[in-house]
Amino acid sequence: MKTVAISILGTTMDRRGKGDKRWDKWRPTVSMFQHDDLLIDRLELLFDNHSQGLANQVTEDIARVSPETEVVHHRVNFQDPWDFETVYGELLDFARGYPFKRSREQYLIHITTGTHVAQICLYLLTEAGYLPGRLLQTSPARSDSNLPGEYQIIDLDLSKYDQIASRFQKEHQEGTTYLKGGIETNNPAFNRMIEQLEKVSIRSSEPILITGPTGAGKSQLAQRVYELRRQRGKLEGRLVAVNCATLRGENAMSALFGHKKGAFTGATSDRPGLLMEANKGLLFLDEIGELGLDEQAMLLRAIEDKCFMPFGSDKEVSSDFQLIAGTNRDLAQLAREGGFRADLMARIDLWTYQLPSLKDRIEDLEPNIDYELEVFSGRSGYLVNFNKAARERYLAFSRSADATWSANFRDLNASITRMGTLADGGRITVEVVDEEVGRLKRKWNATSSTEQNAGELIEQVLGQGSADSIDYYDQLKLAALIEVCRHSSSMAEAGRKLFNVSRESKRSSNDSHRVKQLLAKYGIRFEEL
CATH class of the missing domain: 3.40.50.300 (P-loop containing nucleotide triphosphate hydrolases)
Structure with a gap:
């Protein structure tokens, strides 16, 4: 697989030194080709109209140190090299028009040359995948070194860096x-x-x-x-x-x-x-x-x-x-x-x-019980916990069909609060659990019977499953409306029962019309009831 570098010509740093003295200076673009362990097959060199001479000189110097490298020139004219939008747009156009061959070539994006704006734009285009490669950063050698310079290759795929x-x-x-x-x-x-x-x-x-x-x-x-x-x-x-x-x-x-x-x-x-x-x-x-x-x-x-x-x-x-x-x-x-x-x-x-109900994520019940115990202990100032038998009994009931958890985590919070308050010495016993289970059963049975009666009545009229799409509050109102209509000989009589207070404040009341409107909302006719 060939290695291709993409670099902006450094109009200042690549121009250092006159004549042969230029070889005494570190030049970032030329330095890429002075490393024995970094072999680049082709350089895509970007520069503006005013830098053709420098581009030719750099190309000749690259040929001296790395004759096997091909250098390809690209004219990229930044109207303002310090304007972010202009620079990004020009480099994006280059990236979109370049014929990348990812199956046969790997790419290095040189970010040492060009203005700081250009370097940032190259980074962003590489991160976004418009320039599909790795970043190449070059730098001068340390003062105590005889090397022509140093380089670092940075892969923006952070998943490859275990620590990061x-x-x-x-x-x-x-x-x-x-x-x-x-x-x-x-x-x-x-x-x-x-x-x-x-x-x-x-x-x-x-x-x-x-x-x-x-x-x-x-x-x-x-x-x-x-x-x-x-x-x-x-x-x-x-x-x-x-x-x-x-x-x-x-x-x-x-x-x-x-x-x-x-x-x-x-x-x-x-x-x-x-x-x-x-x-x-x-x-x-x-x-x-x-x-x-x-x-x-x-x-x-x-x-x-x-x-x-x-x-x-x-x-x-x-x-x-x-x-x-x-x-x-x-x-x-x-x-x-x-x-x-x-x-x-x-x-x-x-x-x-x-968010699912507590019943729908019952496997999370036990860690939530522990959490509620911890919260209660912190609030009360003393440690509260179950003894082993009490915990097993409470968990068995909590996972049973009798436990509806109709108010979800509010029910659980209230339940732990009650048992924690009644726990002598901070120990919730079987007796405390049994009393709490009885309290919860009475509460949920009272609630579920009301829900069941309303739901059954609605489904008798509208069909199986119809109550599932109606809010509980609206279920109760509709069930009461159906019940009153069934025990009335006319819509007028039903209206007089339903609107017994509000009708007195009206100069003239059309009770039948009000009942008809309420029934029509659910597609029900009085005669069907």
Whole structure:
């Protein structure tokens, strides 16, 4: 395989010395060919229109020290050799037009000559793969050496450098461990997700969408992403977190985007708003699906343009924040129904990660129990743990069909907190576990019976599996609507039962129409019930 060097002619360093005295000086381009252990078959020499004479001289000198080397001249004219855009563009054009033959030739990119801008551009083009080779750095010999100079070949494939590669791998492992809260998790899908999220957290400032059921750990994960980015110098601002379900009407606009004094009744002073507070930092909007459409529109512009209009102001302000959004709702379905802006959905759906429920990653239960025990011990000031029999009984129940973990890690946290509080001498006994198991069974049975009754009723009307696509809150409302309609002789009677309070405040009420509209949303006709 032939070796080909690509080099920019050094208009200053390659011109050193007049006549034969030039051989007394170190010249970087010529020096490449004065090493017995560095054999170069061809040199692609780049220079501008004003350097033809020097190029000819260097070519002749190379022929004297390495007659087997072919030198090929290339005219590359930099309008301004210190303008990054111009230099990069010219070198990129050369790289794209050069007929690389990777199967037959290997390439060395000489980065010692040319302006600093040119050297940086050669490095970047090599790193990006436009120049498919390794870097060649030459330098004068030490003062106590008789050598014609020194050289170093640098391969930008860092995976070939064991020490560097292991260091990057260690940092990656530290990052993923941090995102998992130091918990050694065993679920393969969850681990793969966290490994990718670690890379995204370090390399990207684009929005991240975290989905998953309530209690799966969306807020904690957003907190860890922020802290990891701050550790790596990617953020300098603060973390601002808000649950969008708490924002309503004017309060939503004011809380998010700020307001000017006098913008509405009670606005006695200026308010910067959460987006401004998150400048240079991270904004976590939990339950983003609860935002109104007007707030969604303003948020989209704030994400894309980094500017927005505070409520009651006639001047825009800017805030450079990163967004993490959280939701337990199906935003795509909500967008199809008109409850969430499709353009905002598209903008925040670049990096989407769905957190599984505790039940779906039950193999991670035991390390999370240990983590919760450690947290409780730190908070209470004394060490708390199970005795052997108690631990085995709690684990057996936790993995059984009776354990639904409906609130996910919130259920687990509450359970460990209760047992830790009741543990005499810091030892959780079988008796404490049995009492806790009974408490959890009663709680989950009460919840599951309500869910089951509502789900069964809906599936009787809409078909098998239909309840799975409906939020639990909406299931309860729809089940109540179906039940009332089934026990009413007409839509008017059903309406009088359903709207018994609100209908009194209306001058004239059309109860039948309101019931018909609610049923039509799910494609149900009153006669079918």
